[in-house]
Amino acid sequence: xxxxxxxxxxxxxxxxxxxxxxxxxxxxxxxxxxxxxxxxxxxxxxxxxxxxxxxxxxxxxxxxxxxxxxxxxxxxxxxxxxxxxxxxxxxxxxxxxxxxxxxxxxxxxxxxxxxxxxxxxxxxxxxxxxxxxxxxxxxxxxxxxxxxxxxxxxxxxxxxxxxxxxxxxxxxxxxxxxxxxxxxxxxxxxxxxxxxxxxxxxxxxxxxxxxxxxxxxxxxxxxxxxxxxxxxxxxxxxxxxxxxxxxxxxxxxxxxxxxxxxxxxxxxxxxxxxxxxxxxxxxxxxxxxxxxxxxxxxxxxxxxxxxxxxxxxxxxxxxxxxxxxxxxxxxxxxxxxxxxxxxxxxxxxxxx
Amino acid sequence: xxxxxxxxxxxxxxxxxxxxxxxxxxxxxxxxxxxxxxxxxxxxxxxxxxxxxxxxxxxxxxxxxxxxxxxxxxxxxxxxxxxxxxxxxxxxxxxxxxxxxxxxxxxxxxxxxxxxxxxxxxxxxxxxxxxxxxx
Amino acid sequence: xxxxxxxxxxxxxxxxxxxxxxxxxxxxxxxxxxxxxxxxxxxxxxxxxxxxxxxxxxxxxxxxxxxxxxxxxxxxxxxxxxxxxxxxxxxxxxxxxxxxxxxxxxxxxxxxxxxxxxxxxxxxxxxxxxxxxxxxxxxxxxxxxxxxxxxxxxxxxxxxxxxxxxxxxxxxxxxxxxxxxxxxxxxxxxxxxxxxxxxxxxxxxxxxxxxxxxxxxxxxxxxxxxxxxxxxxxxxxxxxxxxxxxxxxxxxxxxxxxxxxxxxxxxxxxxxxxxxxxxxxxxxxxxxxxxxx
Numbered sequence: 001x002x003x004x005x006x007x008x009x010x011x012x013x014x015x016x017x018x019x020x021x022x023x024x025x026x027x028x029x030x031x032x033x034x035x036x037x038x039x040x041x042x043x044x045x046x047x048x049x050x051x052x053x054x055x056x057x058x059x060x061x062x063x064x065x066x067x068x069x070x071x072x073x074x075x076x077x078x079x080x081x082x083x084x085x086x087x088x089x090x091x092x093x094x095x096x097x098x099x100x101x102x103x104x105x106x107x108x109x110x111x112x113x114x115x116x117x118x119x120x121x122x123x124x125x126x127x128x129x130x131x132x133x134x135x136x137x138x139x140x141x142x143x144x145x146x147x148x149x150x151x152x153x154x155x156x157x158x159x160x161x162x163x164x165x166x167x168x169x170x171x172x173x174x175x176x177x178x179x180x181x182x183x184x185x186x187x188x189x190x191x192x193x194x195x196x197x198x199x200x201x202x203x204x205x206x207x208x209x210x211x212x213x214x215x216x217x218x219x220x221x222x223x224x225x226x227x228x229x230x231x232x233x234x235x236x237x238x239x240x241x242x243x244x245x246x247x248x249x250x251x252x253x254x255x256x257x258x259x260x261x262x263x264x265x266x267x268x269x270x271x272x273x274x275x276x277x278x279x280x281x282x283x284x285x286x287x288x289x290x291x292x293x294x295x296x297x298x299x300x301x302x303x304x305x306x307x308x309x310x311x312x313x314x315x316x317x318x319x320x321x322x323x324x325x326x327x328x329x330x331x332x333x334x335x336x337x338x339x340x341x342x343x344x345x346x347x348x349x350x351x352x
Numbered sequence: 353x354x355x356x357x358x359x360x361x362x363x364x365x366x367x368x369x370x371x372x373x374x375x376x377x378x379x380x381x382x383x384x385x386x387x388x389x390x391x392x393x394x395x396x397x398x399x400x401x402x403x404x405x406x407x408x409x410x411x412x413x414x415x416x417x418x419x420x421x422x423x424x425x426x427x428x429x430x431x432x433x434x435x436x437x438x439x440x441x442x443x444x445x446x447x448x449x450x451x452x453x454x455x456x457x458x459x460x461x462x463x464x465x466x467x468x469x470x471x472x473x474x475x476x477x478x479x480x481x482x483x484x485x486x487x
Numbered sequence: 488x489x490x491x492x493x494x495x496x497x498x499x500x501x502x503x504x505x506x507x508x509x510x511x512x513x514x515x516x517x518x519x520x521x522x523x524x525x526x527x528x529x530x531x532x533x534x535x536x537x538x539x540x541x542x543x544x545x546x547x548x549x550x551x552x553x554x555x556x557x558x559x560x561x562x563x564x565x566x567x568x569x570x571x572x573x574x575x576x577x578x579x580x581x582x583x584x585x586x587x588x589x590x591x592x593x594x595x596x597x598x599x600x601x602x603x604x605x606x607x608x609x610x611x612x613x614x615x616x617x618x619x620x621x622x623x624x625x626x627x628x629x630x631x632x633x634x635x636x637x638x639x640x641x642x643x644x645x646x647x648x649x650x651x652x653x654x655x656x657x658x659x660x661x662x663x664x665x666x667x668x669x670x671x672x673x674x675x676x677x678x679x680x681x682x683x684x685x686x687x688x689x690x691x692x693x694x695x696x697x698x699x700x701x702x703x704x705x706x707x708x709x710x711x712x713x714x715x716x717x718x719x720x721x722x723x724x725x726x727x728x729x730x731x732x733x734x735x736x737x738x739x740x741x742x743x744x745x746x747x748x749x750x751x752x753x754x755x756x757x758x759x760x761x762x763x764x765x766x767x768x769x770x771x772x773x774x775x776x777x778x779x780x
Contacts, residue, residue: 235733441718441721
């Protein structure tokens with residue numbers, strides 16, 4: 001492990017910015033810190049627990065043309081018949097990316113997404129961005145008001161999944177390159193070795209544990225979901241700020257047209273199971289017409305279906321949904337009440 | 353080197369009974385007017401949802417004209433009264449959002465006013481030409 | 488006041504005037520949130536404070552619909568502030584819910600604070616809409632709780648000042664301002680979902696045939712959506728500014744709706760929801776009016 005001072009860090013970032021896109025936390029408006037591409041180390045904000053919106057937008061952009069088709073009508077030499085010359089395009093990053101100061105929870109989210117999107121059939125667009133992005137992690141120093149990663153058995157200084165990991169220490173950071181991608185970035189750094197102890201923090205104790213799958217199955221028809229959904233607005237805020245939510249909508253558009261020319265884009269955009277029309281299929285049938293069904297689905301997807309299908313929790317305890325939900329649908333409140341009900345059920349069943 | 357001068361794309365929503373007929377009259381009277389206008393015939397100016405205008409600007413129009421019957425003479429009796437209220441609000445709102453107010457014009461042209469139609473179109477096109485392409 | 492609200496709710500639930508009372512309760516981590524009380528022994532969940540910002544009229548249509556097709560529609564009790572009551576008048580005028588199925592608990596309101604309704608946030612100053620509110624007493628109610636105190640009414644607020652500031656800019660500068668606002672927008676539709684006047688079963692922004700606006704989360708689409716929504720609310724928006732409160736990115740939706748409210752007031756001398764009978768200005772006309780075009 002090496003030691004990097006604040007000044008050395010700024011220089012290192014400035015050098016990276018010359019040939020890579022460096023995405024770092026910046027203060028957008030007022031109190032909102034978001035990951036955005038930055039041109040200078042001065043623009044980087046360090047005083048945040050976790051950003052308002054997750055950095056998943058750099059791997060799953062809000063709107064992405066996953067396929068571009070350009071058709072040009074040509075008449076080949078020596079022929080009288082026009083032909084359509086078709087050129088296909090896919091989104092490419094023109095420079096490799098560095099995501100600086102990503103928090104352990106957000107990296108856990110990427111690992112959870114990998115469990116689905118890097119599995120056959122691979123989501124090529126996500127995979128490409130993932131491959132071309134180097135993650136420089138920053139360990140948390142203190143929990144945010146809505147953080148609960150420890151209750152999901154995650155640690156706020158976990159370096160799992162990071163290419164380079166930074167731990168805040170006095171005068172700078174303890175730095176460790178963990179992967180080849182990380183070493184590429186740190187190779188030319190002349191850093192002194194870190195002589196201190198890696199700071200051990202006392203984290204928030206786990207307040208609860210995630211109820212096991214069998215409890216979720218038993219509670220599927222519980223009236224609790226209906227009562228919870230009463231105040232839900234079916235907006236998409238929780239899904240859009242969440243680092244693991246990944247559902248989308250796809251549609252083709254003609255974006256340019258002229259004589260003998262046509263450009264078509266297949267647009268993939270964020271969507272969410274919370275929206276009323278999300279699951280509506282051709283013919284008009286909607287499998288989840290009520291708010292209760294949709295809100296229930298959100299929690300089941302995160303804590304039941306996704307772990308069962310892909311082996312990872314689809315929640316990392318970042319607490320963004322708690323902070324931004326306008327009607328106080330609190331995922332920790334839900335988890336705790338499911339746990340309590342689960343215990344009652346267990347007690348009742350043993351009594352029988 | 354040949355300079356390409358900017359030719360504005362003007363979209364016109366013309367009501368079938370008055371302004372479209374007025375346009376026809378301009379044509380049969382051989383009155384010249386700026387050819388930039390792309391005409392969309394609607395039954396009544398009251399049919400022109402202000403969102404059509406927003407969409408027209410979004411799809412690349414540099415100027416939008418909405419022409420209807422004179423108030424009191426609407427073929428459907430009161431469609432243009434509603435249009436008048438709607439555009440009074442929408443014109444100001446588009447300006448508030450940063451679309452130059454001079455890019456949208458609402459006027460009343462009757463079926464007998466071929467000359468007026470030609471005048472309105474040519475003047476408007478010239479104004480939009482001076483404003484430049486829609487950003 | 489809390490006791491009176493609870494007592495009224497208890498009474499109307501016990502004597503079966505209503506099946507459900509919608510009010511406010513304490514949530515988690517210091518938040519206040521909407522409460523749905525269906526039995527008289529739960530009324531002690533109801534509270535009243537300066538964080539009761541939500542416009543509960545938003546839930547009326549959803550809750551009025553019966554859970555089963557042949558069941559009678561639910562009768563609702565609603566806790567309403569002055570702005571929420573005007574929103575209810577808008578719904579009544581548009582025949583969205585019969586007045587007879589509602590019992591309105593009007594509450595005299597001294598204003599709500601900024602950052603209300605969210606977990607873990609410290610309450611700020613009075614919300615701009617409350618600073619300039621001259622009403623405080625709901626215009627429609629079945630029971631009225633509280634008394635009007637003489638509290639200060641501000642001459643202007645940040646919203647109107649910002650409107651003035653935008654008014655003196657050039658169109659190009661305004662376009663840049665709004666492009667920056669819309670660029671941040673995520674199209675989460677929270678603004679639309681929280682608005683009591685936005686109740687279309689299929690929103691123009693989500694219609695696929697005809698497709699007014701594509702699914703892209705890009706600035707032109709977002710510009711269209713917000714223009715369309717503000718226009719569809721012209722003369723119907725009561726100025727509760729919940730749309731601006733819920734936006735996670737802080738897009739200045741309150742300015743868009745405030746512009747229409749000011750224009751409608753100045754041009755047609757009309758404020759949304761004062762009564763449940765007057766037509767919205769865009770739904771009517773005067774043959775001889777002289778309007779600037």
